[in-house]
Amino acid sequence: MDATADARFTPPPGWELADDRPTGVESVALEPADPDHPGRFRSNLVLTSSTTGGLSFSDWQNGTDELLPRMLEDYLLVDLERLVVNAHPGGRRLAHHAGPGGQALTMEQWFTQIDDVGYTLTATVETYRYDALAEVLAATAASWRPGT
């Protein structure tokens, strides 16, 4: 399947869309690897979709709020807001967590529900780079067309 066609969002300039992605993941965009820092965490955007099993938008997201602290180490919710995502009711959350390699990571997530499907676009970056990348990530989120 063509990664670009599935992305439904415009990745930041220079980021690559991965052809190989796990089941349930529609798109993965990675920032270019830094040859000077080969082990450095690569900022990424991950687009997922899944059935919400008849849950309302609020119940789906309340469940997500309960799940994330169990999934992510040292999870810390910073911001959460309702907003419109491509003309659908949605939201955005900002959180901090520790990565598998002990990195301090910042996660920004946009989400919406269309019919019985929940769509989530998750950006993860090293925290010290979040401020520099925030506008680019927001522009990518603004380009996102879930469910199309």
Added chain:
Amino acid sequence: MIDLSSPGAVRLDPSGFEALVAAARHGSAGAPAEAKEALADERLDGVMSVMLDPAAVLRLVVAGPDTRLEHRGWLADGVLVLLLGVRTDLLQLMKTPPAFLPATLVRLTRMRPRHLPERVPAQFAAARLDELVSPDARLRAPALAEANADFAWRLDFWWDGGGRSLTAVDGDLGLRFAYPDVGRLVPVTNTFGYRVLSTVMAST
């Protein structure tokens, strides 16, 4: 008092902290036994040297009408040492990777999502910003009431050749930053606040 009995961070009172610093600075000969024992504790490996010769220093005061906590930090050689105020008479000494400073500041400033009403900037004289975090509750409480804030915080971060200072209030009206040059408390999103906190160390 220096409590080494519990796992995790070392807990101590202000006099225990002063004894610890004196022992580290002047040598442990003649130091109180608990200070000597603490200096030999592996949890303080690399801690005292950072405190005595930091590249940057931070102080965070978080104050409500009735309570006021002061937290301090020292940064050097990829280590951030934190002295957290648990209560006015109880401190917690620990080290953490500097990359986790923003998350630590979020926790200490109690930044969290809130249901917010419509918000507008409010006048607040720059000359009175100190009152928001004053050690004197007789000054602090009325200042917080005037600002319509549940609590305030002041972050000072300085290093050789520079420094930054930021005052904010929070509560039912959400996070608001003080802009002393215009004498205003300006509503900001938590995301904006987080971005600012994530860049605190960038200037060093």
